[in-house]
Amino acid sequence: MLSKLLRQILGRGLASTVRKCVEKGTGQVFAVKIVDVSTERQSQNEAERLLNETISEVNLLRQLADHPSIISIHDFYQAPTFLFAVFEMAPRGELFELLNKSVTVSEKKARRLMRQLFDGVAFMHEKLIVHRDLKLENILCIDEERIIISDFGFATQLKPGQRLTELLGTPGYLAPEILRCQMYEDTDGYGLEVDDWALGVILYTLLAGYAPFYNRRQLIMLRMIQEAKYDLHSEQWSHITDEAKDLIKNIFVVDVSKRFNALQCLQHPWMVGVSKEIAAEAVKKRDFRRIWRRSIHLARFFIRLTNIKNLKVLVDRDLLKQRPFRDREIRHLSEAAVFSVYGHWVNRGYYYSRDLLFANRPRPRYQNPEVQMVAA
Template sequence: MTADDERENSPGGYGTPEDDQGFYASYESKEILGSGLASTVRRCIEKGSGASFAVKIVDVSTEKQSDKDARRLYEETISEVKILRQLAGHPSIIAIHDFFETPSFLFTVFEMAPKGELFDQLNATVTLTEKKAKRLMKQLFEGVKYMHENRIVHRDLKLENILCIDDERIVISDFGFAMILPDEKLLKDLCGTPGYLAPETLRCQMYEDAKGYGLEVDQWALGVILYTFLAGYAPFYHRRQLMMMRLIQEGRFEFRREQWDSITSECKELVSLLLTVDVAKRITAAEALRHPWMAGVGEAVVIEQRKTRKSDKRRLFRHAIIWVRFFIRLSNYRKFSQVIDRDAVKKRPFRDREIRHEAESAMFCVYGHWVNRGFHYSRDMLFANAPRPKHKREATVQSG
C-alpha cells in the first residue's frame, strides 16, 4: 500500500480535503520512524527541495480519546511549537521546519536525526570516555543555558529526549512539557521521568506548603545524565520506587570505585554541584560551562601561555616536548599486555572494565533490555517504568 493509499484509508480524517491544502500539498509522507499513544513520527520529503525531514503527526480527534485528552494534546503541541520557534537557530535544540493544523491532526515538521536517540548510543557503548562526555555535555549546557536565558524550563530532560544528528552533534528535543516561566513564578505540577526528577519537584507532591520549582530542575537532570554517561547506571535507581524517591530527596548517591576510580576529581565535583539538593547552591548551566572540567586542558594551556613572559618561551617549549612524549606513551598504554589474575577474574569478572562492557553490550543485544546485576545495575528500569517496544527503540527522530 502506498503512502497516498494509506492516507485515504486512515481513520479520523487523515485524508480530508484540508490536508491537501496543507501538509500533503508540500510533503510526501514516507515510512514510520516511531509511534506513541496518540502520535506517529514519519520520514517525509519536501516536494519543493527534495530534502528529508521528520514529521510528528498528533491525533487531536475525539474518536479514540476523550475530549479532555484531545484538548491536552492540542495545547501541549501548540505550546511546543511556540517554544521551538522562540528557540529557533540554536545548534543544540531541535529545529522546527514547518507546522500544519487540521481539525483532526497536527503536523510538526522537524529536522532529521539519522543517528537516533542518545539513549541507544549509550546502550551500545555502556559508558563514555570523559573526553566524549565533555563534548556532549558542552552542547547540552549551551542548549539549556539558552533556554533559561529565555525563561524556558524543559522539565523532561533525559537521554531519550536527546537526539543525535551525526557522530558529534546532538540536540535537545520533545518540548511537550516545557513552559515559559514569568519572573519569580514557580511550578508545582508533576512532570518528567522518575529517575530524573529533582528533589524540589517531589516535595511539591508530598507537602502542600512546598515552595515549588523553577529552572533549576533542568540542571539536576543534566547531573543525572552526566553521571550516567560515565558510570553506566543511574545515580538514584532503586527497585522500590518509594526508596528511589527518598534517595533523590536526600541527594544520596555515591562514586563507586569500580566505575569512578579513573574519573578526574574535577568531573566528580561538577556532578556533585549539579546533583545538589539545595537549589540556591546548585550550579547553573552557564556556571557549568565555566567549570574547570569543562574548560579542558587546551584552554588552560592558552591561559598559561598568555601569562608567560617571552624569556620563558624556550623553557615552555622543552616542557611541551616532554608532555607530547608523555601523551604518546599514554595513548599506546592499551597496546601493552596486562597481567590479569585468573582467580580474581573468576570471582569478580565485572571489575575489569573491558569485560564488563563486552558482557553488558552482549546482554542488551540478546534480551533487548539491561539484565539486572545487583542493586546498581538494574538497567532495564534506568529511565522508564518498563522496557520500550522494539519499534520505539529504533525510532530515529523525536517521538511523542
C-alpha cells in the same frame, strides 16, 4: 502538506506518529509528528488537551529557533482532525541508543556532549522556558559530534517569579523539589533548577553507564533523590577525574540556591578543560644536531606508547573469579555484551532506568504522568 512526501514510520505514541518525510521541492529530509486531535478514539477534553499542548510546544520552539543544541521546527500545519509538526531530522537517533551500544563514553566525549546540553539549557532558561523532561531518550544525535534537545511536550514558559507544582517528568530524573511538591502542601514549588538536576543525571549516566538514583523499591529510590544519595566511589568511578566528580557534586545539591545552573556548569574547570600551559623556552640558537636527536627520541617514545597500548595484559584467573569487574576493560566488555543482547528489554517509557536490566521484579506502570507515584 502536499509539498512533502511521507515515508516510513520513525516512532509512535498514544495519540501521535512520527514519520520520515521528504520535501519534494528540495529533497530535504525531515521528521513530521502527526498528532490525532479527532474525537473518534478519545474524548473531547483529551483532544483539546493534545491540541493545546502541541500548539504550545510549537510556539516555544519558535522562540528557541536557530540554536544549534535545540531541535528546530521547520513548519506546522493544522487540519480539523490532525496536526502536522515538521522537525529537523536526527539521523543517528537517540542518545539513549548510543549509550546502549557503548555503555559509557570517555570524559572527552562526555564533555563535548554536555557542553552542547548546558549551552542549550542556558539559552532556554534565559527565556524562562523550563523543559521538565530532559533525559537520554529526548536527546537526539544529528551526527557523531552534534546532539539536540527535543520533545518539549512538558515544557512551559514561566512568568517572572512563577513556581510550578505539577508532577511531570521521568522518576529517575526528577529533582527533590518536585517530589516535595507532592508530599507537602506548604512548599514553594519548583522552577528552572529542575532542568539542571536532570542534566546532572545525564552526565552521571554518560560517565558511569548507570543511573545515579535507582532502586527496585521505588520508595527507596525517591528517598535517595530527596537526600541526594549517590555513589562516586565504586570501581566504575576509579578512572574518572576529580574535576568531573566535583561538577556532579555541585549539580546534585538539594538546596536550589546552591545548585549549579547551566551557565555555572559551562564555567566549571572540567568543562573549560583548563590546563597549565608550559611556556616553550625560547631557542636562542638553532642546534640542528640537538633537534635531530630530540626527533629520534620523540619517535621512539611514540613507538613505545603504541606497543604498550597493544600489549595484552594477562589477568590472574583466581583474581578474576573473586573480583570480575576490577579490570576496566573486562568490565566494559561484559557490560557492552549485556546491553547488546538484552538492551531491547529496557522500556523507554515513563519509568525508565538502565538498571532495570539487572532487576528481578517488574515495575509498576502508570498511563497518566500526572498520577502520583506509589511505592512498589
